[in-house]
Amino acid sequence: MATEQTQDVAVDGAGSAGSESLSVTDNRTGDTYEIEITDGTVKAMDFRQIKVSENDFGLMTFDPAFTNTASCRSAITFIDGEAGVLEHRGIPIDQLCERSSFLEVAYLLVFGELPTQAQLDTWVHDITHHTYVHENIKKFVEGFRYDAHPMGMLLASVGALSTFYPDAKKLDDPEERYLATIRLIAKMPTLAAFAYRHNMGLPYIYPDNDLTYPENFLSMLFKMTEVKYEPDPRLAKALDVLFILHADHEQNCSTNAVRAVGSSEVDPYSAVAAGVAALYGPLHGGANEAVLRMLRRIETTDNIADFLEGVKNREERLMGFGHRVYKNYDPRAQIIKKNVDEVLEATGENPLLDIAVELEKHALEDDYFTERKLYPNVDFYSGLIYEALKIPTEMFTVIFAIPRTAGWIAQWLEHMDDPEQKIARPRQIYTGEREADYVPIEDRSGAETIDGPPAKRPA
Numbered sequence: 481m482a483t484e485q486t487q488d489v490a491v492d493g494a495g496s497a498g499s500e501s502l503s504v505t506d507n508r509t510g511d512t513y514e515i516e517i518t519d520g521t522v523k524a525m526d527f528r529q530i531k532v533s534e535n536d537f538g539l540m541t542f543d544p545a546f547t548n549t550a551s552c553r554s555a556i557t558f559i560d561g562e563a564g565v566l567e568h569r570g571i572p573i574d575q576l577c578e579r580s581s582f583l584e585v586a587y588l589l590v591f592g593e594l595p596t597q598a599q600l601d602t603w604v605h606d607i608t609h610h611t612y613v614h615e616n617i618k619k620f621v622e623g624f625r626y627d628a629h630p631m632g633m634l635l636a637s638v639g640a641l642s643t644f645y646p647d648a649k650k651l652d653d654p655e656e657r658y659l660a661t662i663r664l665i666a667k668m669p670t671l672a673a674f675a676y677r678h679n680m681g682l683p684y685i686y687p688d689n690d691l692t693y694p695e696n697f698l699s700m701l702f703k704m705t706e707v708k709y710e711p712d713p714r715l716a717k718a719l720d721v722l723f724i725l726h727a728d729h730e731q732n733c734s735t736n737a738v739r740a741v742g743s744s745e746v747d748p749y750s751a752v753a754a755g756v757a758a759l760y761g762p763l764h765g766g767a768n769e770a771v772l773r774m775l776r777r778i779e780t781t782d783n784i785a786d787f788l789e790g791v792k793n794r795e796e797r798l799m800g801f802g803h804r805v806y807k808n809y810d811p812r813a814q815i816i817k818k819n820v821d822e823v824l825e826a827t828g829e830n831p832l833l834d835i836a837v838e839l840e841k842h843a844l845e846d847d848y849f850t851e852r853k854l855y856p857n858v859d860f861y862s863g864l865i866y867e868a869l870k871i872p873t874e875m876f877t878v879i880f881a882i883p884r885t886a887g888w889i890a891q892w893l894e895h896m897d898d899p900e901q902k903i904a905r906p907r908q909i910y911t912g913e914r915e916a917d918y919v920p921i922e923d924r925s926g927a928e929t930i931d932g933p934p935a936k937r938p939a
């Protein structure tokens with residue numbers, strides 16, 4: 481227990497103001513403070529009043545990676561990680577996957593309620609009629625090297641959209657907000673497909689307004705010499721379900737990036753480009769690509785035991801397992817697993833599925849994983865579906881970005897209207913030197929060598 485002389489701060493639970501506050505005693509000064517509890521949270525700024533002297537900056541909270549910090553109020557997506565629950569605007573994800581369509585879910589995320597038939601028709605019409613991109617975007621994508629990662633191309637081309645729509649900077653104009661929303665959701669599949677066709681050395685395919693959102697995407701990916709591309713309805717349906725499953729996931733790394741960058745009042749295309757960049761990372765959207773590489777490396781079910789030993793010895797990571805929020809089966813993984821069979825029925829068997837199923841079984845029987853509550857996440861099976869659709873691994877994260885754009889824009893809109901928000905600007909605990917003197921270069925020891933860690937070498 482802290483004494484008056486230590487640097488500790490004791491937090492005592494219920495205080496004199498009742499169960500809706502904390503009584504906090506600063507053992508450095510003996511002073512006690514009442515900190516209000518609202519919605520199961522305390523305000524970090526309420527701790528700033530806790531000081532040892534007048535000149536003291538005040539107490540800060542320290543939360544690297546925001547593991548226990550709510551950065552906003554949001555009415556878009558609810559997750560109960562312990563119970564494996566995911567709801568959009570209160571509607572469970574399994575109902576949406578079974579009964580809705582991706583574009584309807586996008587409407588739900590953006591506007592907060594399910595549309596009437598007339599509203600849905602207008603929404604679908606507007607999105608369908610904004611799928612074309614300016615011809616210069618095509619030239620821009622053509623400028624990339626033949627083997628450029630499609631996620632890098634998507635990141636750049638989404639950012640480039642801001643230069644085509646300068647009026648999107650009028651952040652308070654509802655018409656501009658609507659246009660940016662429509663354009664982002666509509667053009668993302670076109671940009672994604674252009675990136676894919678670029679890698680394949682194939683001509684880019686323009687959108688086909690007669691097709692549904694997922695059908696049109698399949699057409700832009702795979703159309704060859706046929707006059708009209710006719711997608712397999714089973715594949716279009718599976719893709720639509722995958723889109724619904726990836727539409728939003730509350731304050732994850734990329735959504736946080738969109739909100740943080742958007743908080744500077746940059747245009748929404750640039751804010752969404754930040755989301756694409758965040759999604760690119762292997763610990764976030766890049767995980768499904770990593771899962772496929774992992775399954776290929778494992779090669780046969782005979783190697784699973786050895787592979788899992790490597791994971792337990794921390795030489796490997798079991799990609800597609802574990803989640804910051806879900807400490808139970810990711811509900812999205814369950815829905816995807818059901819879809820895998822239907823897709824494989826249309827496309828033929830995939831030997832990697834056997835490895836995935838066996839790997840999951842082994843991991844779930846192993847204390848190392850169950851003790852740490854590591855279960856398959858959405859990415860464990862989604863890659864197998866994409867592969868069955870003959871989509872190369874580099875495209876997986878790109879396809880994740882298409883539906884997540886609906887979530888990003890819904891979160892961005894909510895953020896822009898939130899009076900509690902201002903420009904995102906975290907604090908730090910400074911650990912470096914202070915008041916050091918500038919040393920002329922000739923007097924610096926070791927200046928003649930570039931040995932040392934790469935970070936110390938000149939760029």
Ligand code: CMC
Nearest residue numbers: 763764765767797798799800801802803804852857858859
């Ligand atoms: N394989 C092996 N061990 C793991 C894994 C894994 N995939 N994930 C977590 N652990 C271990 C971790 O080493 C730690 O063990 P210990 O306590 O002994 O040090 C323990 O489990 C707790 O993990 P954590 O690091 O506290 O978990 P986190 O919440 O920081 O990380 C995660 C979440 C998703 C980054 C991590 O589980 C991971 O790297 N998974 C693999 C990548 C992946 O599949 N990502 C997709 C996430 S779902 C898509 C999305 O929403 O973006």
